[in-house]
Structures are given as C-alpha cells and as structure tokens.
Amino acid sequence: MEAFPSVPDLVGGFIEGIGISNILFGISIAQAYVYMQNWERDPKWMKWLAVSVMLLETMNTVFVQRQQYFYSVLAISDPFLLVEIDWSIPAALIFEVVSEIVVQSFYVHRMWIFSRNIALTTGTSILLLCRYGFYINCIVDTIKYKTWPELHAAMGFKPSFIATASVIIFTDTVIASTMAFYLYRKKSSIRKTRGIMTWLMVYFVNTGAILVALSTTSLITFLVTPNSLLFGATILLYARALANALFGALNARLLLRTKRNETVTFGGTSIPGNVGSYPHELRKVQVRVEHDTMVIGHPNESVAGSDTAFKSSQSLNSGQAKV
Incomplete structure (x- = not known):
C-alpha cells in the first residue's frame, strides 16, 4: 500500500477551493437577482434556463458543504476517512453535470445565432455530448469505488477524465473564438455599434480564457498530483465560473442597453433602445x-x-x- 499522504497535501487545496466556490456562488446569486429584476422582455425559455441553473447550483452547493464537513470535521476523529469517497461527491457531480449541460446548450445556441454555421454548431454539439458521456462515466466510477486510491487505479477512470478535460478545453476555445470572430466580421462603421461589438468580443474572449484555464489546471493537477484532491476543487470552480458567465451574459444586455441606448441582439433576444440617439x-x-x-x-x-x-x-x- 502506498504511503498515506499528509492531510494538507490530500485535502488542503480541495477545502480552499470549496471556500472560493462559495464566493462564486454568492456572486451567482447576486447576478441572478439582478437578472430576475429585469427579465420582462426575455422569452420564457430564457427565464426557465436562469431559474434552472440557479436551482441546480444551489443543490450542488448543498452537497459540496457536506463534502467540506466530511473532510474537514469528521476526518479529524478518523484520518483514514480522508481516503474515502463520500456519497456527497457523486451527488454533487450529478447536479453539476446537469447544470453544465444546460449552460453549454445556451452557449451553443448563442453560437448558432451569431454564426449560422450548421457544420460548426453540429460539430461542437457532438463533441459536448461526447464530453458529458465521459463525465458521466467518471461519476459512475465515484459511486462504484469507495476510496480515492481505488478510483485512481481503476482502468477506465483516468482515460475518461483526460478525455473529459481535453474535450471541454477544445470546445470552450472553439465557442469563444467563434463568437469573437463573427462579432468582428459584423462590426459596423457606426461608432457606438462598433464599441458594443468590441466590448462583446472582449467579454467572450476573457470568459473563454478563464474557463479554458480552469479546465487545463484541472487536467494538470490530476496528472501531476495523483495523491491530492486539488483537481476536484478546479472542477468545482469551473462549474461556478460557467454559471457566472451565463448570468453575466444575460445581465450584459441590460448594461449595454443602458450605456449605448440602442438595440442589441444577444443570445437570440433583441433589446430595443432609443432610436433618436444615433448621431x-x-x-x-x-x-x-x-x-x-x-x-x-x-x-x-x-x-x-x-x-x-x-x-x-x-x-x-x-x-x-x-x-
């Protein structure tokens, strides 16, 4: 049997990641509240999408708090509990994967609205379906195996995790690049409209860069530090960042309407402004x-x-x- 890792090495980064994720969850609540105060003009499906993501993130947070209690409180009396996979791990991952599917579906829909490229949208959708197939396989393994060493030693877990992280890195890059590219092509000669397009391009690139960075970090920590749960923290942070990106995108339309006072089409929704404001x-x-x-x-x-x-x-x- 391999040497038992120290407590800080095993769960230190994981517990800190949970703390950061709680901050991001609070930001999501604030953004959701702002959006719900200004969603009158949005279609019903978009309202249901926001409510569903908020409920899924809330349930995920409940089980994440159970993980924090298990690994930082119960494990004090019995340190060998640190190597066990608590039942709250797969429970939280189930809500997390459903939330990610909902949000990524919105992003794919938005990519289609901007590009109208059937091949690109279909290819991205297929890759995401494959990614979540691998992800579900990882969740099943966390239910099947009772300890982290057994999980890491399992034949199919490591390839599934690597495939999951690799595909999401690629698809997030494609989505962000596609949105920025088509926004650049549609930049207008009108000064205010050009400013909006530039703002949106910066937003998409920055959001995509953050998501790609978290996915890459998750893959690297999984491969480099096999005796640590730090990779689990980066997975959790990715889910929180994705939800924040969704509500940020929804609220960005209100900000643009207020600042630019002109019609903006964002995610399939048109927001009319004051026609008389154009120079x-x-x-x-x-x-x-x-x-x-x-x-x-x-x-x-x-x-x-x-x-x-x-x-x-x-x-x-x-x-x-x-x-």
Whole structure:
C-alpha cells in the first residue's frame, strides 16, 4: 500500500477551493437577482434556463458543504476517512453535470445565432455530448469505488477524465473564438455599434480564457498530483465560473442597453433602445409663428437619414409675420 499522504497535501487545496466556490456562488446569486429584476422582455425559455441553473447550483452547493464537513470535521476523529469517497461527491457531480449541460446548450445556441454555421454548431454539439458521456462515466466510477486510491487505479477512470478535460478545453476555445470572430466580421462603421461589438468580443474572449484555464489546471493537477484532491476543487470552480458567465451574459444586455441606448441582439433576444440617439439621425422639428414670436417644438418622434421631415405652420393675427 502506498504511503498515506499528509492531510494538507490530500485535502488542503480541495477545502480552499470549496471556500472560493462559495464566493462564486454568492456572486451567482447576486447576478441572478439582478437578472430576475429585469427579465420582462426575455422569452420564457430564457427565464426557465436562469431559474434552472440557479436551482441546480444551489443543490450542488448543498452537497459540496457536506463534502467540506466530511473532510474537514469528521476526518479529524478518523484520518483514514480522508481516503474515502463520500456519497456527497457523486451527488454533487450529478447536479453539476446537469447544470453544465444546460449552460453549454445556451452557449451553443448563442453560437448558432451569431454564426449560422450548421457544420460548426453540429460539430461542437457532438463533441459536448461526447464530453458529458465521459463525465458521466467518471461519476459512475465515484459511486462504484469507495476510496480515492481505488478510483485512481481503476482502468477506465483516468482515460475518461483526460478525455473529459481535453474535450471541454477544445470546445470552450472553439465557442469563444467563434463568437469573437463573427462579432468582428459584423462590426459596423457606426461608432457606438462598433464599441458594443468590441466590448462583446472582449467579454467572450476573457470568459473563454478563464474557463479554458480552469479546465487545463484541472487536467494538470490530476496528472501531476495523483495523491491530492486539488483537481476536484478546479472542477468545482469551473462549474461556478460557467454559471457566472451565463448570468453575466444575460445581465450584459441590460448594461449595454443602458450605456449605448440602442438595440442589441444577444443570445437570440433583441433589446430595443432609443432610436433618436444615433448621431446620423435628425429629429422632426415643428416651427410655428404666433403673433410676433417664433416657437420651435421637438416632438418625440425621430427619423433617420434622408427621411427627415420638417413641418412648419404660421398663424398670425394680422396675417403678416413679424420676425
């Protein structure tokens, strides 16, 4: 039997990862609250998606707290419990994988909205299905085997985990790159619209980079530190970051609408803004002369480009304007 690893080496990073994940979960709650306060214009499926992800993340957090209690409290009286796989591990992973499937489906849908590329969208969807097939196999292994050494020694666990991490690294890179590429192609010559496109490109690239970095870290820690549960912490952080990215994307539309005051299509939803805010638009101007005073009014309507209309009327008591 291999030498028993020290407690800090085995669960130190895992417990710290749980603490960070709790912070990210709190951020998700705040973002979900903001979104639910401003979701009137969104379709029902998007509202259900946000609610479902929040419920799944909450259930996952409940079981994660059980893991923290098991490995940091119960294991004090019996250190050999540290090598056991508590029942809360597969329970939390089940809610985690369902939440990730829901969120990744939204991202694939958004990628289709922007690219309209059937081959690219279909290929990404197939890869994600394969990834979650490997992921489910890993969850089954955590139920089948009772200790971490047995799990690591299992014939199919290591290949399944490597395949899971490798595929998600690739698909996250593809999704982020595709969104940035098609946004770049659709950049408008209008200054405000160009600013929105640039903002969205930066958001997608940064979000994708964070997810890829967490997936890569999970794979590296799994291979380099087999006697540590640090890889489990990075898996948990990936799920939290993915949920935060979803709510950040949903709330970004409100921010863009407020800052830019123009129509934005994001994730299949169009958000109308104030048409009269564009620099190339002219307002209808109503001019009338009453007595010897010229009055210029600005109706609420506005028109763009060459459709400018001017309406003038004169009413004079003496029949002659005095200007």
